[in-house]
Amino acid sequence: xxxxxxxxxxxxxxLWITVEVQGAxxxxxxxxxxxxxxxxxxxxxxxxxxxxxxxxxxxxxxxxLNRRSLDLEYLKERVRIVLGFVHQDEIxxxxxxxxxALKKGERGQR
Numbered sequence: 025x026x027x028x029x030x031x032x033x034x035x036x037x038x039l040w041i042t043v044e045v046q047g048a049x050x051x052x053x054x055x056x057x058x059x060x061x062x063x064x065x066x067x068x069x070x071x072x073x074x075x076x077x078x079x080x081x082x083x084x085x086x087x088x089l090n091r092r093s094l095d096l097e098y099l100k101e102r103v104r105i106v107l108g109f110v111h112q113d114e115i116x117x118x119x120x121x122x123x124x125a126l127k128k129g130e131r132g133q134r
Contacts, residue, residue: 049052088098103109110116117125 049056070131087093088095
């Protein structure tokens with residue numbers, strides 16, 4: 025009887041160790057799952073940081089366009105960039121013509 029109990033104890037111990045190892049390697053709280061979840065967390069944290077930065081930038085831009093704190097220099101800059109307005113005494117060279125002149129100048133120096 026003592027021998028049966030000893031064998032049963034050994035078998036039970038082996039089964040318990042097997043179940044624990046299986047859980048550690050492939051279970052819901054395994055090392056692989058922890059590694060995967062950590063990588064997902066880091067990606068989501070980076071995404072949240074980017075969204076916070078974008079939100080802060082949009083908030084700053086909205087504050088600059090508020091009537092109470094309207095920055096005229098900022099408004100002029102945005103009008104120039106977005107709408108393409110220029111002063112009367114400025115000379116505007118389209119980008120493609122500027123690039124062509126640079127290439128022509130580079131060929132002339134060779």
